[in-house]
Amino acid sequence: MTLTIDGTVVVPAADPDDGERTARALEPHLAPASTVVAVNVVEKSGGGIDKAPMEQREDHAADIFERIRDVLDESPAAVETEVLYGTDVVERIFEAAREEGADAVVFNAREGNRLAELLTGDVARRLVKEASVPVVALPQEST
Structure with missing residues (x-):
């Protein structure tokens, strides 16, 4: 059975490689009625010092979106x-x-070791466990 996406999907991407990899995995499943909303979340510190200047983070998001659009x-x-x-x-x-x-x-879940997952909060795992809408984890490309 082949998955066809003919509605609106939100596609989070953390970096340009992640965005491109996810877009490549998603592309075969898209239909003319599909809408892809690619998002990058700039994590704010909630009152503390942010990890990087806002302009740098927005430029990073623009790079992510360019790679997704290219695919x-x-x-x-x-x-x-x-x-x-x-x-x-x-x-x-x-x-x-x-x-x-x-x-x-x-x-598209990224490969990572258990220590990295523990330190970063493992966004992929939380996406599945805390889902408030359906979540689709695309398979990784075999190398």
Whole structure:
């Protein structure tokens, strides 16, 4: 059975490679009625010092969106992009999904070791465990 996405999906991407990898995995599943809302969450510190200057983080998001658009340029789907801001990445992704009326959040899990997952909060795991809309984890490309 082949998955076809013919609605709106929110696609979070953490960096340009993640965005490109996710777009490549998603592209075969898109239909003319599909809308891809690519998002990058700029994590705010909630009153503390932010990790990087805002302009640098917005430039980083622009690089992510450019790579996603390059892959999806020939796809039948409409592609939108949005920089999101919040103190909790996962909560902000689901908030955006509700705001967009998304049918699902779609992501491509990145490889990582257990220590890195513990230190970063493992966004992928939280996306699945705390889902407030359906979540689709696309398979990783085999190398």
